[in-house]
Amino acid sequence: MSADIIDGKAFAGDLRARVAEKVAAFRAAADRAPGLAVVLVGEDPASQVYVRSKHKATIEAGMESFEHRLPDTTTQDELLAVVRRLNTDDSVDGILVQLPLPPQIDENVVIATIDPDKDVDGFHVVNAGRLAVGQHGYVPCTPLGCLMLLKDRLGDLSGLDAVVIGRSNIVGKPMAQLLLGESCTVTIAHSRTRDLPDVVKRADIVVAAVGRPEMIRGDWIKPGATVIDVGINRVPGAEPGKTKLVGDVDFAAASQVAGAITPVPGGVGPMTIAVLLRNTLVAAHRRAGVPYAKGSI
Ligand code: GUN
Numbered sequence: 422m423s424a425d426i427i428d429g430k431a432f433a434g435d436l437r438a439r440v441a442e443k444v445a446a447f448r449a450a451a452d453r454a455p456g457l458a459v460v461l462v463g464e465d466p467a468s469q470v471y472v473r474s475k476h477k478a479t480i481e482a483g484m485e486s487f488e489h490r491l492p493d494t495t496t497q498d499e500l501l502a503v504v505r506r507l508n509t510d511d512s513v514d515g516i517l518v519q520l521p522l523p524p525q526i527d528e529n530v531v532i533a534t535i536d537p538d539k540d541v542d543g544f545h546v547v548n549a550g551r552l553a554v555g556q557h558g559y560v561p562c563t564p565l566g567c568l569m570l571l572k573d574r575l576g577d578l579s580g581l582d583a584v585v586i587g588r589s590n591i592v593g594k595p596m597a598q599l600l601l602g603e604s605c606t607v608t609i610a611h612s613r614t615r616d617l618p619d620v621v622k623r624a625d626i627v628v629a630a631v632g633r634p635e636m637i638r639g640d641w642i643k644p645g646a647t648v649i650d651v652g653i654n655r656v657p658g659a660e661p662g663k664t665k666l667v668g669d670v671d672f673a674a675a676s677q678v679a680g681a682i683t684p685v686p687g688g689v690g691p692m693t694i695a696v697l698l699r700n701t702l703v704a705a706h707r708r709a710g711v712p713y714a715k716g717s718i
Pocket residue numbers: 471517518519520521542562693
C-alpha cells in the first residue's frame with residue numbers, strides 16, 4: 422500500500438487566502454488592519470529567515486507588520502520595555518518574540534510579560550492553561566496546524582488512538598491537549614518511553630515531534646494510520662557537501678504502510694505561518710469587538 426500524501430503547502434496556501442479574505446472584511450468593519458509585531462533579538466540566521474517569511478506573509482494577507490530588530494547585546498530589561506510598549510499599542514493585535522533568545526535573556530520572563538490576549542504564539546502560561554481546561558485562548562501555531570490537517574483528512578477524531586512523540590511546551594504538550602479535546606485516546610511518548618515501537622504500532626494517529634532525523638521507522642506504523650511529521654532536520658545529502666531536509670519519520674518506509682503522511686518539506690512546515698496569521702486575525706476581531714464566526718477558520 423502507498424500512503425496518500427498530505428499536502429500541507431497547498432492547505433496552508435488555501436488557509437492564507439481565506440485569512441486574506443477575512444482581513445479585507447475586518448478592515449472594512451474596523452477601519453484599520455490587523456497588526457502583528459515580531460521582535461527579533463540578534464542575528465541567528467534561521468530566525469532571520471523565519472522573521473522575513475512572517476513579514477512577507479503578513480503583508481500578503483493585508484495585515485500590518487511591525488518588525489523590531491534588536492542587537493544581540495540587548496538586555497532583558499530593554500527587551501521587556503519593548504514588549505510592554507507593544508502591549509499598550511492599540512495598532513498591535515499580536516506579538517511574537519522570535520525564539521531562541523540570547524543567553525542573557527530569560528525566555529520565560531519575556532513570554533510572561535506578553536499580554537496573553539496578544540500572545541498569538543500561544544506560549545504564555547495563561548494560554549497554556551486555557552487550552553488545558555478547554556477555554557478560549559491562543560493555541561501554539563504548529564500543533565494547531567497539525568490538528569487542522571488531521572481533521573481535514575479524518576473528519577471526526579473521537580475515539581481514535583493517538584500518540585504524540587515529544588513533550589515540548591511548543592508542540593508535544595499542546596498537541597496532546599488538542600487531541601484530547603477531540604476525544605482521542607492520547608499517549609505522550611518521549612525519550613524515556615519503554616518500547617516505543619509497540620506504543621506507535623497501536624496508534625491510528627502518529628504525531629512525531631522529537632527532532633531526531635528519521636527516528637520513527639516504517640515498520641512501527643500501524644497499517645492505514647495517519648502520520649504527521651513535525652520534524653525538520655538537516656542531514657548530509659547524496660552529493661558531497663550538500664545537505665537535505667528530513668523529518669522525524671522514515672518517510673520512504675512509513676509511506677508504504679501509512680494511510681496518509683505529511684512529507685518534509687511541504688507538510689507541517691508551511692502551516693505554522695498560516696496559523697500565525699489566523700491567530701492574529703482572531704486577536705484583531707476580539708480586540709476590536711468585531712464578531713468572528715467561530716470555527717470559520
Ligand atoms: N522559533 C521557532 N519557531 C518559533 C515560533 O513558532 N514562535 C517563536 N516565537 N519563535 C520560534
